[in-house]
Amino acid sequence: MRLYDNPASPFVRKVRILLQETGQEADVEMIPAIGNPLDSAKMPTAQNPLGKIPTLERDDGPALHDSRVICRYLDDRGGSKLYPLAPRLWEVLTLEATADGIMDAAVLMRYEVGVRPAEKQFGGWLDAQWGKIARALDAIEARWMGHLAGPIDMGQIAVACALGYLDFRHAARDWRADHPELAAWYARFAERDSMQATKPG
Ligand code: GSF
Numbered sequence: 001m002r003l004y005d006n007p008a009s010p011f012v013r014k015v016r017i018l019l020q021e022t023g024q025e026a027d028v029e030m031i032p033a034i035g036n037p038l039d040s041a042k043m044p045t046a047q048n049p050l051g052k053i054p055t056l057e058r059d060d061g062p063a064l065h066d067s068r069v070i071c072r073y074l075d076d077r078g079g080s081k082l083y084p085l086a087p088r089l090w091e092v093l094t095l096e097a098t099a100d101g102i103m104d105a106a107v108l109m110r111y112e113v114g115v116r117p118a119e120k121q122f123g124g125w126l127d128a129q130w131g132k133i134a135r136a137l138d139a140i141e142a143r144w145m146g147h148l149a150g151p152i153d154m155g156q157i158a159v160a161c162a163l164g165y166l167d168f169r170h171a172a173r174d175w176r177a178d179h180p181e182l183a184a185w186y187a188r189f190a191e192r193d194s195m196q197a198t199k200p201g
Pocket of ligand 1: 051067
């Protein structure tokens, strides 16, 4: 299998962490793919019409995307249980969707300042996207800490990837200031070998 990859991508990091946690990393070749909505030349548009990564090319079937589909496929292939059975599955999927939403907003903020021409950048857009991130972090701090204390699952991995991306691209926003319990959880989770081996760069 071939995974289209960018070491800065929090969504690709979800897949890379799952591969390490399930002992499948040797089965996947990483293919560099750097791009953005205005420059998709190096993105796998033949395998994923959206031109986004991660995209997983398989030898025995069509390419898979997006990160949630790829993670569920690899979790099934590895016989692991990072997606548990129902009813806990519904919580895990909702927590992963919350974390993915943080990543979506954080990536859009990055594109606003890193891709759009300076004269077209709009501060209100950045504040609106950060508002989604702040509400999501507040919700995790208020309602999900019990879940985060449970056995590792894909929701926890997605939250860790989202927080690592905030540190990587939006450190000045200091997400830890208003979320001490989440910060303490992340300090412990970030010590995992799979986290240490996939730091964004
Ligand atoms: C989002 C992937 C994504 O936005 C998923 O895999 O869960 N729903 C998808 N990937 C970004 C790279 S990133 O993680 O920074 C991407 O491919 N951007 C290029 C583009 O054209 O949007």
